[in-house]
Amino acid sequence: MNRRTALKCLGGSIATLAMRPLWAAPRAGDDYFIFIHASGGWDVTLWADPRNERAGLIEPASTDNTDIAPLARWKSVALDADTSTFEILAPSNTQQRFGPAIGDLYDLRDRLTIINGLAMNTVSHPDGTTYSATGRHLAGGRAVATSIDVAIANERGAEQLLPAVAVQFPSAFVGERLDRRAIPLRVGSAATLAKSLSRSDAYFDTDDRAAITAVLTGESTQLAKHSVFPEVYERIASQHGAQPKLIGGELERAFRPKQLQDAYPQFDYKARNLGAGSLAAAFAVEAIRRNVVRCVGFALGGLDTHNQNYKQHAHTLQELFDTIATLVHLLDATPHPTRNGDKLADRTHILVFSDFCRTPQINLAGGRDHYPNNSALVISPRFRGGITFGKTDAEQLLPADAKRFADGVRPISPPDLLATFLHAFDIEPRAYLRDGDVVPELLR
């Protein structure tokens, strides 16, 4: 090697190291992802973007419109002569501000990345949900882009037994170039997983089912050879090939609801509003611990409160954030399945979003309607904790300009957050997103 070549190599290596943080060394089997859809549209003034004063359109939560009894972090301050509102939680060590519905998640505030003032440009549940998950609005009622969980499963999880599991989560598999193994496994409840995998021992046993599966795999493979579109049959062949690992065995027993509840008693399965979601959270921990998934998405819902049911909105939010806090504590306490000495929390990344937020004013029925603003929450070692990015205006709660993006000064929007999330894991955002800029301020 002559001197010129040696200098070139040295320079190239230094440049590569400078461009690529050490943590970005990709190892497909190391990271896990949990996506949570707070379904129904949440009131951000109760947690991420707290408001406790009347200003412009804003009518804050108060003892008039909110049932404050179950709220652990509600501390009353006077709003007017007859009514109290809440005191904003303002920790001294961060610039973040929280409302009382943040619940137990407040104790983890140093690890929270809050994004406020997300411009939604929609007040439709399906559209807002799809926009948050895919970065594109619906077209003709259909998702036109791949959702974030499928994109990550496609890049980092196709080799897993269950690359993407979606429990009432708005997953979308769109595109011709995706690995078919990343098609999300969508179910209505975490309990369905065990039921679909369970089998009666009365008629057939494991050997019988293996023989049936072998025939079906052979048939699919043979049809693939003769088909103009072999990939469809190849996909089915690989899915049949996975059945012996799935059916009637240890996984099925581990995913039974009773088993999950016994293994993770920390979750509140009888929570008034979100008990079913707790089972999905327990499933996520168990499936990650067993290294059989890459992405788990689930919904924690019940936030659509247009009427007098708004009185319970803060309580529902508190249950949601308590569930997430429990989830994080469990990830802290669970060893990583493939990295000795690491805990799951070191390599598990959580993104929480909702359809949109709710109106700043209380309507005539005593509730809040849909509003084209939103907040989101990330808990990830790759994201800067203890920060809030983005903002809303003081009187209308509408998204305000956050920074200068490539297309000018504007508020942050879901495609920006999704692009940043993909970029954080060394995935090229443009492979999956038409819009959106990476926001380096959010990343470590």
Place this chain on the structure above:
Amino acid sequence: MIVIVAACAGRRIAPSAPEPLPEARERSVDTSPKARPRMIPAEVYLRAYMTWFGGLAPLEVQNRARGKQLFDAWDDYLAALGLPDYRLDLPRQNQTNSLMLATFGRLGEALCVRAAEHDLHKASSDKVVFAFEPPPNPSQQQFAIGFDILHRTFLGYPVDLAPADRVPRFYALYRQIAAHHPRKQPLTADETAWAAVCAALVQHPETELY
């Protein structure tokens, strides 16, 4: 007047000599499929499933399929089968996944075991799936007769039109399962083997795609 007559006295058009018709050319038609095989809609699957079960209502199927942990309730499987959920604004799934195949498998076992009990074990006169009289320990030729009926039921076309090794492949499955189940309860070896052949056909890719 003379001018008009002269003008109207037109020339006669002489007929041309007859010529043979041009040779008919065969026009090539592109018959190759233009779209991938698609999964049948979940509603079609459910409708077909209930028909195979004897044309029963969903709750009747549910009640009949239950027992011995073969089945639970339709509600448990609707999302896994790909049905949309309008309560949650979730769209339908139009591609199979491994969990969906596992669900097809569970439903398929329930259907075929109950059909074997009804049609073969009890030798009912109104057979719903196994509409033939299977001989015990059949030869491949005898097997092919019953298999053709099942093939038409689940896949919609005669087995003669299928790849040539389909009958031997399923016959091998039959023999393997029958040999594995020498006991007579709850089903005999032949009945269990027919139930397994049925369970494989009801999960066959040609049953689920079109």
